[in-house]
Amino acid sequence: MARAKTTTGWQAPPVADYEKLGAFYLGRPYDLVAKAPQPGLIAYDSKDLVTHAVCVGMTGSGKTGLCVDLIEEAALDGVPTIAIDPKGDLANLLLTFPDLRPEDFRPWVEEEEAAKKGQTADEFAAAEAERWREGLAAWGQDGERIRRLRAAADFAIYTPGSRSGIPLSIVRSFAAPSEAVRADEELLNDRVSGTATGLLALVGVETDPVQSREHILVSTLLTQAWQQGQDLDLGSLI
Template sequence: MVEPTSDSDESDSWGLDGLLEEQEDSTAGDFSAAVREAVTGAGVGDAASDARIAALAASSAVAGGAGGMVAPEIQATKARPAVAEVKPRRRKSKRMLLGTRRDTGKELAISPTILSRHAAMLGSTGSGKTVMAKALIEEAALAGIPCLILDPQGDLARLALGIDEQDLRDHDGDLKRRARLLDMAEVRLWTPLRSKGLPICIDPFVAPPDGLDAEEAITAWDMVAAGFTGLADYDAEKASGKQVKTYIYEIMVHGTRLELPVGDFQSLAKAVRDPHELFTRLLYPECYYDVEDDEEKVAVPDWDEVMAEHLLPHYEDMLPRNTRNELARRLSAYSSGVNQLLFSNGVPINFDTFIEPVERGKVPLNIIYLNTIQDDAQKQYFVQEIARGLYDWMLTQQPAEGELKLLFFMDEVAPYLPPYPRNPPAKDLIKLIFKQARKYGVACVLATQNVSDVDYKILAQANTTFIGRFTQPQD
């Protein structure tokens, strides 16, 4: 096994660079062969199992996207007729085997429903958190629970390499259980900003789902506005940032309601800069038509009339012109150059894609490898948008009756859930998810090596705690 050199080393010393080898012009078979060669060369696993997992990673449920690779078998799956052969359902485990007791040697297992009240994995470096996390995720797959895993350092991405059969034999492992896992798990490695693996991007203009009640809709739109506020480098906790967020909220809510073009950065920037002029032109185009000399031109209504007819606020009173101009400049910067990659390279975040397998009976394990994002602000924003997508998806689900629909696993959460008074973009949203997820059948699990660096209110939401070794008194 190749030992890691640095948490921030994008060359990925775990051998994941080989697993994610860029094959933009290759077929899915060529991609799998390249991965097998790279992984085998790194000395990780046997070639047969590596090829199996590589094929799974290459054939993930991706609908398409700019700059990304779509395996031919995925397109074939999407186009498969309804009369296709139905494969037998795979047997799901009714319990999650976590290990054996030291005192009795008996198996230690839990019911999957225990995780509906959430869990935390705590322990310093080297205490076994990663091993425990992999065991829990593998058992979730065997129990038929799809997983979404935020992996900042690549530790959990190695799930795509499978389990070495010989290593398992040497440790008296369960080979039948390994075979079931390989048969059931559909591993996908999602890679923001990079065309290696399965590229994934953000669509920050996705509106909240239809059919929400008033309170849910306000919360969901507030998340949209908060995302743009942070993206424009305003602190929503400060007075100036709160003004900007409220302004963007009103632009997005009413612009979407009136079907006005606010669905890309350039259009939003124009609306932000001069909303009265733009909205009037869009709502009353007849006032701006050229007319013949003998025709009477339709008068342009003033903003008070526009406000009354379309229930709009007085935007220019909400934010000074110089602030509007600066906000527009910052937003428009994301429509070109390297800044646009986060929003264009790959397929947009879609929770139906995360949940649905390509092959019936398999269980998707979605690993989002965050180390491909080097900028901390962009990484925070990406996590925020993942959380927003999860929250919006939950609101479309019927309340769960004991069944888990998703395991949401966050590794090394300290940068995203720090103690008060720090409040990074994703924190409030993740806290909200922890409070409401159980109702919708979503189990949340977080892991950290620095307990004192995580908000205790979040940790208090975890009903089950896996505790490893600690070396610092404050932990």
């Protein structure tokens, strides 16, 4: 979804031009010299994303914004995304407000930023809401497209080692599998091998499941406990 940026002197593209399955709407050509948008649309073919890609550019050139656009457009077309984001920038994907109301923006306003502009936090939130409304309209978009984005996908933030999002813990993987899994030797062996490999990788041990003494030891302990329906934790495993 194109970022909120007001423009003048040109007409927004018809929605039908870019709401095509598989075509990600990224905006319009932009003349850096004239500092103005140009006729035409920039649409990215989702078929080009089946292999590897890299996005490069100077600091502040818009790399994150472009990647966020791609993720949003993919979601609108029903294409899922798993994003590993050490910086935390992509969490902004959850800050989507279909009604574009000042009160939607208010909880995310930093008091210091508002003060720098000589505004109260409420005034700053109202100005941001209006800026986004005008900016989206200038690019042929509105709150309804944001609403479709929110309806098209479930957004979740997983935070390993932290409770600021949805926490992840390898300890939970030590719980005994279901009876159906324990009754299937192949499924049980796969679960044991995967858990042992993941645990050893966390401590920097790269192992061969067949020949590694460490892997064989951990796998044996897991198998014996799980066959009896016994849950384990790190303490009991050690």
